[in-house]
Amino acid sequence: MRLGLHLGYWGSGPPRDAQQSVLRAEELGFDSVWTAETYGSDCLTPLAWWGAATERITLGTDVLQLSARTPTATAMAAMTLDHLSGGRFVLGLGVSGPQVVEGWYGAPYPRPLARTREYIEIVRAVLAREAPVTSAGEHYPLPRPGGTGLGTALRSTVHPLRADLPIHLAAEGPRNVALAAEIADGWLPLFFSPRLDGFYRAALAEGFARPGARRTASEFRISATVPVVIDDDVERAADRVRPMLALYVGGMGAREANFHRDVFARLGYEAECARIQDLFLAGRREEATAAVPTAMVSDIALVGPPAKIRDELARWEETVVDTLVVRAGPRGLVRIAEVVGR
Incomplete structure (x- = not known):
């Protein structure tokens, strides 16, 4: 792992201490470092800034939001970072939700799977650099129809360092996971639980079995973001994770469209999710946080004393996940590396 x-x-x-954390992670032999974006900081600038001081660690976006950039702009950034890092960049993409896509980026949200497929096709065409890039797709037509009529199909002036630069997809629902297995090089789960390993294996298998699937299961990378909190008191450790789960279950999406909530509903927490959402949307955030059960935290996180975490890690090692992506400061990373046996 x-x-x-x-x-x-x-x-x-x-x-705080982001640069020190990145350097410590590389020193400890961590495989990768990832950045994200929503509607504040972007994910590319911090990755380039802090990653410039590293030599070996993989640099990835988890995730770059599709609606924040056109496919060609994303391909340009990917090629640029891959050259500057000496071939260490991984492009992690995600569609986000309608609140952010339509409310922040002013872009249409419908048909996210079709948009993702078309987006990645264009990115790969730019990276391949075999011909001027065109697309007859519904969502990102190139050259753009109408307008001045002067749009020209173009080929990148930059030759990519790697035409097969890896692209990973963030996905939570079974159809999205299957799409990742079909067209991407890896999957970026946010709330993975070993209890749903069979569910995800089935979704991945569907994607791998589709005609023209890009990778086999053995070639495919799965990097799951997993909260790890080491503390002799399990409840105190879980308290560190509860606010994040309350935010995602209760507030990251509308009542009728929250994909994060759906993950926990599949785990059997539908009633708990409804209560968390009711409290959060009513502005009672502390109560929403307190309503997150410890079992729900333990399903998607490693929390508690070192011995407990080591025992539970065995469950994770039997899943499809090959990389645990954690969040911690420089000292916390050392402790996590010790506990998981690095």
Whole structure:
């Protein structure tokens, strides 16, 4: 089981000790470091800034939001970072939700799977650099029809360092996971639970079995973001995770469209999710946080004393996941590496 470091997206400003954390992760032999974006900091600039001080660790976006950039702009950034890092960049993409896509980026949200497929086709065409890039797709037509009529199909001036630069997809529902297995090089689960390993194996198998699937199961990478909190008191450790789950289950999406909530509903927490959402949407965030049961935390996180975490890690090692992506400061990373046996 590999380890990765997730720097996430910023709150009101840059996270403390981020550069030190990245350097410590590389020193400890971590496989990768990842950045994210929502509607504040972007994911590319911090990755380039902090990643510039590294030499070996993989640099990835988890995730770059599709609606934030056109496919060609994303391909340009990917080629640029791959060259600057000496071939260490991984492009992690995600569609986000309608609240952010339509409310922040001013882009249409419908048909996210079709948009994702078309988006990645264009990115790969840019990277292949075999011909001027065109697309007859519904969502990202190139050259753009109408307008001045002067649009020209173009080929990137930059030759990619790797035409097969890896593209990973964030996905939570079974159809999205199957799409990742079909067209991508890896999957980025946010709330993975070993209890649903069979469910996800089936979704992945469906994608791998489709005609023209890009990878086999043995070639496919799965890097799951997993909260790890080491503390002799399990409840106190779980308290560190509860606010994040309350936010995602209760507030990241509308009442009728919250894909994060759906993950926990599949785990059997539908009633708990309904209560968390009711409280959160009513502005009672502390109560929503308190309503997150410890069992729900333990399903998607490793929390508690070192011995407990080591025992539970065995469950994770039997799943499809090959990389645990954790969040911690420099000292916390050392402790996590010790406990999971790095």
